[in-house]
Amino acid sequence: MKHVPTRLFIGLTLLLSACGAPLSTLDATSSDLQALGGGTKTTAPAAQMVLTTADAKNLLARQSDLSFRADAGSTTYTIDVDTTRTYQEIAGFGAALTESSAWLLNSKLDATRRSEVLRKLFDPALGIGLSYLRVPMGASDFALGSYTYDDVPAGQTDETLANFSVARDEQDVLPTARAIRAVSARVRFMASPWSAPAWMKTSGTLSGGSLKPETYDAYARYFLKFVRAYEASGVPIDAVTLQNEPHHETTAYPSMRFEASDAARFVGQHLGPTFQAAGLQTKLLGWDHNWDEPSYAQTLLSDAAASSYLAGSAFHCYAGDVSAQSTVQAAWPTKDVYFTECSGGGWATNFGDNLKWNVENLVIGATRNWAKTVLLWNLALDDVGGPTNGGCGNCRGVVTIPSDGSAIRYNVEYYALGHAAKFVSPGARRVASTTFGVGNVQSVAFRNPNGTRALIVLNGASESRSVKVREAGKSFTVMLVPGAVATFTWAPL
Incomplete structure (x- = not known):
């Protein structure tokens, strides 16, 4: 890097002026990383969920598994993952x-x-x-x-x-x-x-x-x-x-x-x-x-x-x-x-x-x-x-x-x-996923070399969003608070 990035400085200065006390750094405790192996498991096809929130209360924290069910139709924020449409290798x-x-x-x-x-x-x-x-x-x-x-x-x-x-x-x-x-x-x-x-x-x-x-x-x-x-x-x-x-x-x-x-x-x-x-x-x-x-x-x-x-x-x-x-x-x-x-x-x-x-x-x-x-x-x-x-x-x-x-x-x-x-493992392929643009729900999806899916979702909106994730006629729904980042992983359905 060769200089203070002016574009980032201006944009983030405006954001900081509207926010509360800054939080510059965080410790990654062993419990943060061990939490990735926890969560509630289900017997139905399920996605594992890991969450980081803007308030830093969740840091790559494993959440309860989310069961895939037969889909009943699209909602406002439905992310369709289509692994048949592939892009670059990671x-x-x-x-x-x-x-x-x-x-x-x-x-x-x-x-x-x-x-x-x-x-x-x-x-x-x-x-x-x-x-x-x-x-x-x-x-x-x-x-x-x-x-x-x-x-x-x-x-x-x-x-x-x-x-x-x-x-x-x-x-x-x-x-x-x-x-x-x-x-x-x-x-x-x-x-x-x-x-x-x-x-x-x-x-x-x-x-x-x-x-x-x-x-x-x-x-x-x-x-x-x-x-x-x-x-x-x-x-x-x-x-x-x-x-x-x-x-x-x-x-x-x-x-x-x-x-x-x-x-x-x-x-x-x-x-x-x-x-x-x-x-x-x-x-x-x-x-x-x-x-x-x-x-x-x-x-x-x-x-x-x-x-x-x-x-x-x-x-x-x-x-x-x-x-x-x-x-x-x-x-x-x-x-x-x-x-x-x-x-x-x-x-x-x-x-x-x-x-x-x-x-x-x-x-x-x-x-x-x-x-x-x-x-x-x-x-x-x-x-x-x-x-x-x-x-x-x-x-x-x-x-x-x-x-x-x-x-x-x-x-x-x-x-x-x-x-x-x-x-997302080396050799994964980016695949198609629905995204809703800057300031809203955004996503990117990948198919790993072993076939597992990884979907990264950001709620960039200023209010909570109910997000449906759907593949092959099955879906789950999850609520994401403002600024939350979630990674969902699952085996082929």
Whole structure:
């Protein structure tokens, strides 16, 4: 993330002015997670229900099972789930394992506390089962300092990449990634660079500038070395993006301007052929920036050479509207869409407002607009939003690890992600479901690889709604209070 997201700040400030006392963070107690295994069971075909409410009195709390009965007709808010109409395959839900997050998890927690937090984050049975992580390639704005994998003294170059090394990441990032994989082998990783090495750039620095055309081949080999080094270290890379936020250039921390025409030439003539010649299956993604410029992704995909190597495009939340993802997908239906970054922070502290925004725009909004992933920004930050490397000064991690050693706090983002990650497995397919639009009952549905259904519902209205869920001529009805989020799961009827 590169700045306080103005769009979110304005919208949530208006909401906060009308709400009561803010609730910034919450603890995920063992009873919260154990509650997922409780509830009242029935003998009729039934759906399990897990609920989070805007007042935070229910946090992924298991409710009584809901029996399917023969349906008697539609009501005002009937959600029809149709598993015969399928859309994108889901790769996973998660966040970014920045160096800051990895340092907090690996170096600031003892083994017992680290094991506990990793289980709550990644274990699909004992925790919320996050299944996809984004790793910066080198330093980002959340790192302990600025670095790449091939830094040489000013004025020198390293065209053969003889100096290339991921040893810095062996301090915290790679050990944490391996520990996560030990908790859940289903977790996959993608990677994004914030900057090429300074000697490859017009600025001669990590902070700002663009990639010199004469270094395109070396930079393609740099990507290849990174993927191979991570795989050799026990962390296979599923996908890489060409550049994090290519239209945000700053001198405050590592960044690089990368115009669409230049990115197309780089991937079409250098990176794509390099990966292909090496036999890599790692996917290549373009853009990796905000919803407000779908034209960049379209320019990349319109280039025949670049498009032949690109698996799709990636998006962030800080400007524009989530519908931009569908705009790109409609023009290029054979290319995938990934949602790769959004952050909460001190500009928005009301639990209920944040829960609603995240579920409405990301968990439901991004997936209904073709996203294969929903990834938030930092997996973990400390109680002052750090450590930072020149970027956002008040961002919030999915979890907060206080510097004084007090209890780890599981923030609203944890519960928003949990409503999807715990119940929607990698390889699931989004399926058709009725939704009633912003400010009302909204939904997204999935069919898991084992055939089970998962339906996520948000009551975005200011009053309670009676919601009917129907599949194959059978239905149940449930009352949802304002701002409530529910996930329903059931076996094929």
